[in-house]
Amino acid sequence: MKETIETPPAFGLKEDWNSIQRTLEEIIPVYDKTNRYISLGTDLRIRKAGIALLREVMGTDDFLLLDLGCGTGKMTDLFGAATRTTDRVLLVDPILGMMRIARSRTKAQGLLAVYENLPFRTGSIDAAMAGFSIRDARDLKRALSQLDDVLRPGGRFLIVDLSKPDSKVKSVFISAYWRLIAPVLAFAAAGRQGLKFAALSTTYRRLPKHSQLVELFQMCGFSVEKSESFMIGGASVIVIRKNV
Ligand SMILES: C[S@@+](CC[C@H](N)C(=O)[O-])C[C@H]1O[C@@H](n2cnc3c(N)ncnc32)[C@H](O)[C@@H]1O
Structure with missing residues (x-):
């Protein structure tokens, strides 16, 4: 009998990336308000918890x-509020409309680029953060490999995002939330434009399970340093460290 060789699944939005990006461009005017609604107000708490963890491990x-994937700049905004400066933050996003809002909101410098092709010198960056955007990468493995290249040894990457627990029961419940309940809340927040947030369920479906994500981090040269889970495992904050 012929032996089959298992290849690891390729994570990232792949062929869905362009349409999700178009949807993100369309929802820019209602993005921040709708996020508060569909996360039942917890996204701010989770973002702040992530930033606190990053500052703790960096020690300065x-x-x-x-x-x-800075989007409208909420992560940098909160980082600036906590540290009183955004002078050493660089915003990165491929959508010009998002970048314009992020730059005017945070006063940080920014550039239009994608995870999969980061225009920085090898080992030149101390840390990176991604608020609800790592799951939007087109190719997750390539994104992490690029990050591994530009971070200095021991550099950190903070991920604040939805997560898919290994438990089947929890994951079914959470995906039903994003498929059925979140669009209703988004409609309440933003009317017809809110309905476009239904695209979230595609990004959730494509997301690796927690254990698969940890395996991918290891494969790309990182170790998990800290992690916290929220909303019965439907969201998490993870700090990974580039191996020395
Ligand atoms: C859901 S928004 C999150 C925005 C913001 N970080 C926040 O905390 O609200 C996802 C962002 O990731 C960006 N994005 C999507 N694919 C990307 C990629 N391959 N590289 C970098 N950013 C990407 C999108 O343009 C979008 O602004």
């Missing part, structure tokens, strides 16, 4: 930080 606030 004076480090060069990328805000990857």
Whole structure:
């Protein structure tokens, strides 16, 4: 009998990436407000918890930080509020409309780029953070490999995002929330435009399970340093460290 060789699943939005990006461009005017609604107000708490963890492991606030997939800049905004400066934060996002809002909101510098092709010198960055955006990467493995290249040894990456627990029961419940309940809340927040948030369920479906994500981190040269889970495992904060 012929032996089959298992290849690891390829994570990332792949062929869905362009349509999700178009949807993100369309929802820019209602993005922040709708996020508060569909996360039942917890996204701010989770973002702040992540930023606190990153500052704790860095042991200083004076480090060069990328805000990857910065969107409208909420992560940098909160980082600036906590540390009183955004001078050493660089915003990164491929959508010009998102970048304009992020730059005017945070006063940080920004550039239009994607995870999969980061225009920085090898080992030149101390840390990076991604608020609800790592699951939007087109190719997750390539994104992590690029990050591994630009971070200095021992550099950190903070991920604040939805997560898919290994428990089947929890994961079915959470995906039903994003498929059925979140669009209703989004409609309440933003009317017809809110319905476009239904695209979230595609990004959730494509997301690796927690254990698969940890395996991918290890494969790309990182170790998990800290993690916290929220909303019965439907969201998490993870700090990974580039191996020395
Ligand atoms: C759901 S929004 C999150 C925005 C913001 N970080 C926040 O905390 O609200 C996802 C962002 O990731 C960006 N994005 C999508 N694919 C990306 C990629 N391959 N590289 C970098 N950013 C990407 C999108 O343009 C979008 O602004």
